[in-house]
Every structure is written in structure tokens, then in C-alpha cells.
């Protein structure tokens with residue numbers, strides 16, 4: 001992905017990043033001196049109580065927000081504004097209802113004037129990988145919420161960004177659909193090895209998808225603990241029912257509990 005890759009270099013780095021917001025004359029500290037390195041190809045999952053600053057971290061890396069102090073960088077360069085090198089997937093899908101599924105996937109490359117053979121291949125690749133091939137000519141309103149979410153995720157990957165940022169993307173889907181989406185994301189991570197930051201409320205989801213799980217404290221958000229997940233990819237969904245996985249879940253749960 002990069003020509004000058006250093007083993008020790010992190011792809012994404014927050015260094016002593018703090019964020020203050022001013023609301024009606026009151027200053028609140030949303031993030032307090034957070035340092036976090038994400039290595040190339042790694043998936044880091046962020047968990048923490050509501051309002052602890054998870055989305056704020058994502059907004060910093062996405063370039064939607066600047067830190068009040070400290071720094072945010074990607075490949076050693078300061079992050080200034082949003083860019084096509086960082087794709088974002090939110091809970092509410094961003095699928096265009098007036099375009100077919102295929103056209104939704106083509107939208108990014110077309111908009112950037114890069115709809116070449118390679119982009120065409122990527123569109124087909126992600127349609128296939130996300131189980132969308134038979135729905136390529138359907139309009140989003142004909143699809144279930146889970147299928148629309150697949151389109152949403154595929155749209156982010158098709159642009160071939162260096163980093164994918166996901167903010168509780170499966171927060172509004174039912175458990176069964178969520179498991180399927182997690183499995184598909186696992187498949188994507190094996191096929192692409194993209195650097196990802198994944199925010200979730202669901203501890204099992206964080207462990208299943210993450211190389212590391214970062215547990216945050218309540219506001220002002222700080223990093224409470226970083227927990228390594230010792231499983232290679234691809235990971236089967238059935239891993240969730242194993243005792244070592246459940247032990248890890250209890251450990252993350254306990255850390256979260258202490259954080260409250």
C-alpha cells in the first residue's frame with residue numbers, strides 16, 4: 001500500500017490528542033490526552049460507555065475535527081481535512097436510493113474520475129464478496145436493512161482507501177443479520193487487510209473483529225486498557241462460543257465495568 005514502509009511506523013497515530021467542546025459558555029473535555037497507534041493492516045476496536053469520546057476519535061482521524069491539543073497523523077503526515085484515503089461507515093447507511101446497487105458501488109470511483117478497468121473489477125469483486133451479485137441491478141428500497149448495510153460497506157471498500165473507519169455500523173441491525181455482517185467483514189479483512197478502526201457497543205463483536213480492543217473510560221475519554229486478541233484470521237463465528245473467547249469477553253467486560 002505504501003512504498004516507504006517502516007516496521008515500527010504506525011499507519012495512524014493519535015499523540016496526546018485532547019478535544020474540548022464549548023457548549024453554552026461551558027467547556028467540556030471530550031478526550032483527554034489520548035495516544036493510540038494503529039498499525040498498517042490492523043483492526044482496532046474501540047469500546048466504551050456512551051459519550052466517552054469514541055466518535056470524537058473517529059472524527060479526528062476522519063479529518064472532520066481538529067484536536068484542541070496534540071496531533072493526529074496518517075503515515076507520518078498530519079491529518080488536516082477529510083480525504084478519499086479514509087472511508088467512513090456510520091450506523092445510518094449512506095446508500096443513494098436513486099441508484100442501483102451497482103451504481104452505488106461505482107459512485108465513488110466515478111465521482112473521482114477514476115472509473116477505469118481496475119475500478120470496474122473492484123466493483124465486481126465487492127459485489128461478489130458481500131453476496132450482492134444477484135442484487136446488482138436492484139434499487140436500495142427493494143433490499144432489507146442488512147443488505148443495504150452490505151452495500152454501504154462495499155461502497156467504502158470499492159474506493160480502495162488506506163483506512164476504513166466504522167462508527168457502530170451494525171448498531172441498528174438484528175443479531176442474526178449482525179452475525180452475517182461480521183462474517184462478511186472478516187472476509188473483507190482477509191481479502192484486503194485494510195487498516196480499520198471499528199467502534200462498537202458489542203464486546204463480542206469487538207473481540208471477534210479486532211486485533212486489539214481499546215477500552216475507554218467515561219468522559220473525559222481516556223484509554224483505560226488495550227487488550228490483544230490472540231486469534232489469527234480468518235476467524236470463524238463459532239469461535240465466540242469457545243471458553244477462551246468467553247474468558248476474553250469477561251475480561252473486557254470487567255475492564256469496562258471498572259471504567260464506569
Ligand SMILES: Nc1ncnc2c1ncn2[C@@H]1O[C@H](COP(=O)(O)OP(=O)(O)O)[C@@H](O)[C@H]1O
Nearest residue numbers: 021023030049050051052053054055056057219
Ligand atoms: N460537536 C460537539 N459539540 C459539543 N459537544 C460534543 C460535540 N461532539 C461530541 N460532544 C460531546 O463530547 C463527548 C463525547 O462524544 P462522542 O465522541 O460522540 O462519544 P461516543 O461516541 O463515545 O458516544 C460527549 O459528551 C458529547 O456530548
Ligand SMILES: [Mg+2]
Nearest residue numbers: 054055056167
Ligand atoms: Mg458515538
